[in-house]
Amino acid sequence: MESLTGMLVYIIAAPLVGGLLAGLDRIVSARMQNRVGPPVLQPFYDVGKLFAKGTAEVNRLQVPLAMCHLIFMIATGAFFFAGGDIILTVFTFAVAAIFLIVAAFSSGSPYSFVGAERELIILLSAEPVLLLAMAGIYKVSGTFNLYAIAAGGKPLIIYLPGIFLCFVYILAMKLRKSPFDISYSHHAHQEIVKGITTDLGGFSLAMIEISHWYENTFLLGFIYLFFAFNTVLAAAAVALVYLFEIMVDNTNARVRWQLTLVSAWALTLVLGGGNLIALYMVNICPK
Amino acid sequence: MKKSPWLLHYDGSSCNGCDIEVLACLTPVYDVERFGIINTGNPRHADILLLTGSINHQNEEVVKNIYAQMPNPKVVLAVGVCATSGGVFAECYNVKGGADKVVPVDVYIPGCAARPESIIDGVVRALAVLEEKRAKLAAEAK
Numbered sequence: 001m002e003s004l005t006g007m008l009v010y011i012i013a014a015p016l017v018g019g020l021l022a023g024l025d026r027i028v029s030a031r032m033q034n035r036v037g038p039p040v041l042q043p044f045y046d047v048g049k050l051f052a053k054g055t056a057e058v059n060r061l062q063v064p065l066a067m068c069h070l071i072f073m074i075a076t077g078a079f080f081f082a083g084g085d086i087i088l089t090v091f092t093f094a095v096a097a098i099f100l101i102v103a104a105f106s107s108g109s110p111y112s113f114v115g116a117e118r119e120l121i122i123l124l125s126a127e128p129v130l131l132l133a134m135a136g137i138y139k140v141s142g143t144f145n146l147y148a149i150a151a152g153g154k155p156l157i158i159y160l161p162g163i164f165l166c167f168v169y170i171l172a173m174k175l176r177k178s179p180f181d182i183s184y185s186h187h188a189h190q191e192i193v194k195g196i197t198t199d200l201g202g203f204s205l206a207m208i209e210i211s212h213w214y215e216n217t218f219l220l221g222f223i224y225l226f227f228a229f230n231t232v233l234a235a236a237a238v239a240l241v242y243l244f245e246i247m248v249d250n251t252n253a254r255v256r257w258q259l260t261l262v263s264a265w266a267l268t269l270v271l272g273g274g275n276l277i278a279l280y281m282v283n284i285c286p287k
Numbered sequence: 288m289k290k291s292p293w294l295l296h297y298d299g300s301s302c303n304g305c306d307i308e309v310l311a312c313l314t315p316v317y318d319v320e321r322f323g324i325i326n327t328g329n330p331r332h333a334d335i336l337l338l339t340g341s342i343n344h345q346n347e348e349v350v351k352n353i354y355a356q357m358p359n360p361k362v363v364l365a366v367g368v369c370a371t372s373g374g375v376f377a378e379c380y381n382v383k384g385g386a387d388k389v390v391p392v393d394v395y396i397p398g399c400a401a402r403p404e405s406i407i408d409g410v411v412r413a414l415a416v417l418e419e420k421r422a423k424l425a426a427e428a429k
Contacts, residue, residue: 026320035318042323045290049334052421054358056331194329201331201358 003082003147010081010217011074018213019043021220025246032250043213047206055202058107065103066204070211072096077218083147086137090130093218097123100196100208107199115195118183121257125264126170132272133167136160137225139279150228157226157237162275164226166268168241173260174219176212177249180260190254289414291323295333297353299386300376301340304400305367309337311403319407330356335413337406338386341369341376347389354390360420362393362413366406371395 023040030037039045057063073096079089097119104116134144140159141149149156157164173180184195192198197205220238227234255263298306312319313326327333330353342350354363365386368374373384386392393416396409 030318030320034315036321037318038320038323042291045323049291053334053360054424056356056358190328194327194332197332198329199331205332 003084007078007082010077014074014077014217015210015213018210018215018217019047021216021242022213025242028243028246029250032247043209047209050202050206050209053202055204057204058109058199061106062103062200063204065099065106066200066207069096069099069103070207070214072099073211073214073218077214077221080146080218080221083145083150086134086144086146086149089146090134093130094123094127096211096215100211103200103204104196104198109199111193111195111198114192115183115198118192118257119196121261122173122180122183125261126173128265128268129163129166129170129272132268132276133160133163133222136163136272136276136279139276146225150225153229155227155229159279160226160275162271162278166272167222167226168244169267170264171219171223171241172245172248173264175216175245177245179248179252179255181249181254182257182260185254289418292334292410292414292417293325293327293332294335294337294410295327295330295353295357296337296339297350299338299340299346299350299370300343300382301367301369305339305370305398308400308403309339309366309406312406317403317407319410322407322411324410331358333357334361334417335410336361336363336390337366337410338363338370338390338392339366341373342383342386342388343381344383347383350386350389360417360424362416362420363390364394364396364409364413365392366396366409367401368397368399371397374399 020040022043023038026042027037027040055063072092076089076093076096079085079092101116101119101123104112104119107113137149137156137160138144140156141152141154143149143152172178176184176186178185181190182195184197197208200208220242223238223241224234227237296306296309311317312324330336334357336354336357338350354361363386365371369376370386371392373379373382376382377384383389394409394413396405398405401409
């Protein structure tokens with residue numbers, strides 16, 4: 001029953017939380033650049049407008065694919081907040097990303113194509129961290145069940161600081177923030193125009209935006225998991241990490257895909273892998 | 288619709304004077320993002336096409352193409368005297384004239400170069416046209 005409530009609360013509240021977060025993000029970014037910034041409800045106005053616009057479909061597949069991206073993203077968060085299986089959650093998350101990539105590949109635009117290829121690179125860079133996080137969390141808490149992990153009261157952050165840092169690193173990719181906004185950028189236009197969303201307009205773009213709100217809420221939930229033993233500390237950590245990501249976004253130029261991949265893997269290997277090896281060597285974790 | 292206008296800026300054959308003023312609108316001094324205005328580079332996401340510079344035989348097809356790629360409802364702004372009428376280049380053999388020679392222009396913003404204040408004012412006026420077009424499209428759909 002509790003898991004069902006968690007799931008329902010997420011499905012209803014996540015777009016609101018995600019949308020407000022996006023609005024706050026834009027205001028904080030604007031203030032960092034000495035500007036006033038848009039109203040906090042701006043992301044909702046944008047999505048409302050996109051629904052009112054006509055949709056120019058480049059092929060019949062694109063809208064269903066964008067819709068699948070949204071459905072699987074909702075499913076990811078639903079599994080997560082229902083306290084389900086962490087492996088299922090992470091793999092559903094990857095499936096959601098794949099649908100967006102296929103939607104972009106289905107168009108004829110070279111910008112969309114390059115964006116999709118770069119999104120694959122991002123997936124390739126980020127996925128090892130999520131896999132290591134699962135392994136590390138299992139080693140510490142002895143279960144893959146998210147409810148048991150959160151309720152277990154184990155301070156994951158103390159056992160898994162390396163994996164947590166890796167997660168913060170790939171969070172910039174998943175939030176599509178500089179320096180890793182190689183496939184799609186929120187700011188103006190970039191060298192590949194709007195990258196992965198170049199050929200998605202109107203209704204399909206609105207779905208991508210909403211799915212991004214769900215995604216952000218889920219990712220911040222993952223940060224929360226590391227601090228789940230103390231609610232106040234966890235909320236503060238989530239806020240701090242998000243603020244840190246905005247600051248990094250505003251102070252860094254975009255990097256090449258090569259550096260994205262190599263740096264993410266190197267960090268994962270050294271910090272994430274090192275963390276895991278240390279856990280096994282010291283073996284302080286109770287079974 | 289009025290609260291979230293996304294712009295697409297195309298530079299026809301301008302001297303870059305108007306383009307610099309368009310970019311100035313994004314700076315902390317004018318900060319058009321206050322009104323939810325975003326400078327998008329993508330016709331599929333744009334609601335407002337902002338044209339600077341006069342139309343010549345080379346960019347004619349480009350402007351038509353961009354206009355055709357924008358989803359309805361959409362409005363066109365001609366910024367600066369070159370885009371509104373061809374300006375001092377109107378009589379040149381290689382210039383066709385203002386933007387309205389190839390696409391229907393809704394708002395004309397004069398000036399050489401057009402001031403950021405007048406560009407913002409023009410965009411706000413364009414929003415009223417955009418709303419009108421949206422209502423018309425909705426009525427037609429019924």
